[in-house]
Amino acid sequence: MKTKLAEHFFSVVFVTVLLLLLLFVVRSSSNAVINKEKARLSAYGDLGFVDFKDSFHKALLKDVINAYYPDQYDTNAVIVNEILASREKEFSEKIQKSYIEEKLSGAKILQLCGMYVKFLLVYIVVMLLTYYGVQTLGVYRFVRKKQMLLQRKKSLLFRSKTAMKAIGTTAAYFVLFSPAYVIAYSIRTEFNTDTIIFMALLGVISNGLLVTYMNKFFAFLTAESRKGYIDTAIVKNLNNAYGQHEKGGISYAEIFRPFKTFDGHVFDHIYKNARYQYLSTVKEQASFLISGLIIIEMALNIHGHLSYELLRQLLYKNYDIVIVIVLFIFYTVKGTEVFVDLLINREEKKYENK
Amino acid sequence: MDASVLKQKDSRWAMILILGLLVTGVWDALFLNKPALRFVVSGFFNTICVALLVVVFTLIFAWIVTLVLNYLESHNRRASYMLVTFLLNTIRSVPQVVGILFGYIAVGIMLQNGIIRGALPVFPLLAVSISVFVFIEFVDLMRERIAHYKKLDFYNAMQVCGISESRIINIDILWKNSRIHIFNKLISVFGAAIFLQCSVDFIISVGLSTDVNATALPATMGSMLANIDSKQDVLAIGYALTHPLYVGNLFFEHLQGLTVAFLIVFLLVCTFHIANGYAQRHRL
Numbered sequence: 001m002k003t004k005l006a007e008h009f010f011s012v013v014f015v016t017v018l019l020l021l022l023l024f025v026v027r028s029s030s031n032a033v034i035n036k037e038k039a040r041l042s043a044y045g046d047l048g049f050v051d052f053k054d055s056f057h058k059a060l061l062k063d064v065i066n067a068y069y070p071d072q073y074d075t076n077a078v079i080v081n082e083i084l085a086s087r088e089k090e091f092s093e094k095i096q097k098s099y100i101e102e103k104l105s106g107a108k109i110l111q112l113c114g115m116y117v118k119f120l121l122v123y124i125v126v127m128l129l130t131y132y133g134v135q136t137l138g139v140y141r142f143v144r145k146k147q148m149l150l151q152r153k154k155s156l157l158f159r160s161k162t163a164m165k166a167i168g169t170t171a172a173y174f175v176l177f178s179p180a181y182v183i184a185y186s187i188r189t190e191f192n193t194d195t196i197i198f199m200a201l202l203g204v205i206s207n208g209l210l211v212t213y214m215n216k217f218f219a220f221l222t223a224e225s226r227k228g229y230i231d232t233a234i235v236k237n238l239n240n241a242y243g244q245h246e247k248g249g250i251s252y253a254e255i256f257r258p259f260k261t262f263d264g265h266v267f268d269h270i271y272k273n274a275r276y277q278y279l280s281t282v283k284e285q286a287s288f289l290i291s292g293l294i295i296i297e298m299a300l301n302i303h304g305h306l307s308y309e310l311l312r313q314l315l316y317k318n319y320d321i322v323i324v325i326v327l328f329i330f331y332t333v334k335g336t337e338v339f340v341d342l343l344i345n346r347e348e349k350k351y352e353n354k
Numbered sequence: 355m356d357a358s359v360l361k362q363k364d365s366r367w368a369m370i371l372i373l374g375l376l377v378t379g380v381w382d383a384l385f386l387n388k389p390a391l392r393f394v395v396s397g398f399f400n401t402i403c404v405a406l407l408v409v410v411f412t413l414i415f416a417w418i419v420t421l422v423l424n425y426l427e428s429h430n431r432r433a434s435y436m437l438v439t440f441l442l443n444t445i446r447s448v449p450q451v452v453g454i455l456f457g458y459i460a461v462g463i464m465l466q467n468g469i470i471r472g473a474l475p476v477f478p479l480l481a482v483s484i485s486v487f488v489f490i491e492f493v494d495l496m497r498e499r500i501a502h503y504k505k506l507d508f509y510n511a512m513q514v515c516g517i518s519e520s521r522i523i524n525i526d527i528l529w530k531n532s533r534i535h536i537f538n539k540l541i542s543v544f545g546a547a548i549f550l551q552c553s554v555d556f557i558i559s560v561g562l563s564t565d566v567n568a569t570a571l572p573a574t575m576g577s578m579l580a581n582i583d584s585k586q587d588v589l590a591i592g593y594a595l596t597h598p599l600y601v602g603n604l605f606f607e608h609l610q611g612l613t614v615a616f617l618i619v620f621l622l623v624c625t626f627h628i629a630n631g632y633a634q635r636h637r638l
Contacts (some may be wrong), residue, residue, distance in 0.1 A: 011444050057403040170623075177622040179549065180580070181556055182615045186591040208549070208622060216632060284491070298557045309563040314459070326452065333447045352394075 001345045008338050015330055019323050023104075046171045058084070102313070104320040112309070112321070119293070122196060123271040123332065126203035127289060131282070133210050136256055139271065140218030142225075145252050146242035173211065178317040180206040180292065181299035193247075194302050213278075213285050220274035230266060235310045239265045276351055279344050286336040292328065363569030363631025371603075371624035378613060386609045394613055397578040400477075401551060404574065408488065408547035409540050415485055417528070422494070424500060424523060442490055450487040454554045457483025462558070462571055471501035473572050480571070484547055495539050499532040534636045538629055545625030552618050554578035579614045587611020590615075 051057045058080070065076045104107060175183070180202045192198070204210060224230070234240045243249040254262060262268035297307035306325060313321040360366050371415025382391055419442070426435035445453070461479045464470045470479070500523060503509055512522050528536070572579070578584055588609035594600045604612055632638075 007440060007443065011440065012445065014440075015444060031462055063518075096458050129487075173623050173626075174619055177626065178619045179556075181553075182588065182619065185585060186615075187587040187595065188589055188592055208626065211357045211626065215626075219633075287446070287449055294449060295553045295557065298561055299553070301561065308561075311557065315561065329449060329452060330447060332448060337447065 004341050005338065008334060008341070012331070012334050016327065019330075023323045026323070043235050048138050054280075090152070102318050102321060104318075104324060108321065109324065112306070112324060112328070114276075115304065115306040115309055118196070119297075119328075120302075120332065122200050122203065123265065123290065123293060125200050126293065127286060127336075129200070130205045130210060130213065130285065130289060132258055133204060134213040134217050134259065134285075135208070135275065135278070137214040138221060138259065138274075141214070141218050142221045142270075143242055143255060143267075147244065159174050176205060176211045178206055178207045179299075180296040182206075184296070184300050194300070197303065199296055202296050203289065203293050207288075207295065209285070209288055209292055213281065216281055217274060217278050219269055220277045224270045224273045224277075230270060233266050233269065241265075242267070273351075276347050279340065279347060281339045282343075283337050286340070287333055290333060294329070362635055364628045364635055367624050367627035367629075367631055370511055371620070371628070374620055374624070375617075377558055377615065380503070382609060382613055383607070385606055386613065388609045393573065393578065394607065394610060397545075397573045397575050397614065400572045401548060401574040401576075404477055404481050404484070404551055404572075405544050405547040408484045408551075409544050411478075411481050411485035412489040412492055412543050413536070413540065415489040416496055419493050420496040420528075421523070422499065423518075428519065442493065445612045446490050448487065450550055451553060451557075453487040454484050454550055455557065457486070458554050458558055458571070465571070476572060480551070480580075481547075488543055488546055488550075492536075492539055492543065494608060495535060496528060496532070499535060500527055503527045503531060534637055538632050538638055541625060541629040541632060545622055545629065548575075548618070548621050548625070552579070575614050575618050579611065579618070581610075584611035584614050588615050605610070608616070 017127055050061055060085075061113065062076065062080050065079060066073060139272045183206050184198075191294060227234060239248045241250075244251065248265065250265065250267060254260065260271060262271060294307040294310075296302070297305040298311045302308050302310075306328065310322060310325040310329075313319075360369065382394060387534045388396070416578055419438070423435065425431075426438065458480065459609060461470075461476060461483065464479075466478065470476065503526075508526075509522060512526065513519065517526075552575050555571070555574045556579055558571070558578075559577040559580030579588070587604075590600070590604060590608045591612070
């Protein structure tokens with residue numbers, strides 16, 4: 001565990017130093033461009049007092065330069081025109097960039113921190129919901145499959161139910177696999193899609209996240225149920241009833257409760273061992289979820305959110321702010337990785353006698 | 355056609371995919387205007403082309419990195435091994451979409467500055483920027499397979515027989531005994547490539563179109579969906595939800611956006627089921 005934590009620590013330090021260096025380079029290169037421009041014109045002294053809108057001032061400047069550098073009237077005329085053009089450029093750029101150019105200041109960092117807290121809040125909520133959803137749907141699918149084995153397959157009722165279920169499942173798959181922006185744009189005319197609640201909901205149901213990891217969890221349950229110790233437990237008469245109305249069967253209440261236990265049932269062991277294996281995929285799931293949330297915020301242009309801000313600052317080439325936002329996102333992934341590693345370590349101690 | 359083929363989930367979904375694409379193509383040929391049809395077709399093929407390139411690059415990167423890690427591990431180069439692992443884990447910690455977004459921006463800037471010209475080098479570059487953030491899962495799979503077989507007797511037996519380690523790993527473990535696992539993962543990578551590509555293209559077209567010239571990058575289904583006509587078409591779905599009588603119009607008047615949205619989702623669903631069915635058939 002210590003090695004893992006050390007690796008996380010060095011990774012955080014490495015990326016932080018790398019991005020701070022980049023920040024330094026970005027800042028110095030933009031300063032260098034401004035200084036170079038200023039240095040070229042500073043050879044002619046401080047011209048701050050000259051009103052370039054006033055034609056008398058312009059003529060006076062031309063005369064002064066001619067007096068200083070006689071015998072080069074043509075060059076002097078070019079220089080004056082250059083100074084004028086530079087002043088105009090500076091002025092128009094100031095107006096154009098007044099609402100897009102932002103510098104990384106204390107206030108900006110504070111604003112970014114607010115957005116980050118909002119991002120974290122949505123992330124934690126969606127992560128908890130998907131963690132619950134993945135396990136619940138996986139268990140439900142597994143139990144239903146076991147129950148189906150008990151039903152009479154050739155009856156017309158069974159076949160029509162299966163057909164209806166297949167249609168419903170396919171429709172659900174289409175929704176669950178839709179990228180967030182497809183779902184959001186499909187219902188944008190009827191609902192307000194810019195709320196945090198909608199964003200969290202979209203994070204859970206879209207981008208294929210829930211289905212992909214539910215399927216993984218189901219695969220873990222299936223693989224575990226085929227192991228020898230399960231057969232031994234069944235032979236030794238441990239409860240193995242799955243029917244809803246069967247004595248000792250698994251009820252919906254047990255499937256849907258947040259902290260699942262199936263005391264005295266063989267499925268309890270299947271579930272616990274599958275959950276242990278699932279924990280190792282949570283890191284991957286978290287990274288996928290963060291990607292999904294970033295896609296949602298960016299694609300739907302949700303103002304005042306971290307990822308939208310990243311996109312906006314990229315567009316306006318405020319790279320120092322971009323670097324800070326990327327650093328925030330990286331810390332979120334790393335934080336999750338450390339948390340999951342600690343969780344796995346705790347479980348390892350329990351199951352593998354470490 | 356042999357009915358038993360359709361009983362297998364992967365074959366069935368592969369058939370559904372082909373049939374679905376054919377039906378969509380015929381419907382669009384009949385009811386979608388020709389410029390839009392050309393636009394949709396080029397976007398679809400560009401997306402598929404980049405996704406296939408991602409699959410190829412992912413396989414190449416993963417295979418090389420796996421061999422490098424295996425070499426470093428078996429030759430006790432602990433420092434180098436830890437450095438490579440550290441770098442891989444650091445890439446893993448960057449959310450895929452963020453990494454790919456920066457990759458796409460870099461390609462867009464290269465195109466604008468004339469460093470690269472034409473579509474030919476653009477496709478591989480876009481594919482590389484996706485592969486870099488996808489191939490690490492593949493490395494994990496290959497290393498798991500190698501570690502599993504190294505524990506078995508046949509690995510030591512083959513070494514005793516004088517067979518080189520590279521042959522055992524490349525041919526006997528990865529090719530002969532893991533190609534089904536590798537192929538299954540490649541199907542998933544194809545799906546992930548489509549999803550990531552469409553999402554990043556959509557984001558760039560919606561949010562960065564003035565910074566990275568969206569027209570400089572080849573049109574894909576993501577950028578097509580961000581097109582104003584397509585967005586209007588997708589928005590019409592919402593209208594149809596509350597005005598059910600309007601549903602019929604969607605398939606004639608809003609075909610461009612509907613086709614693009616359907617193709618993205620349909621490809622993702624089919625790829626998932628094919629990979630899932632393939633894993634079930636081979637009991638992976």
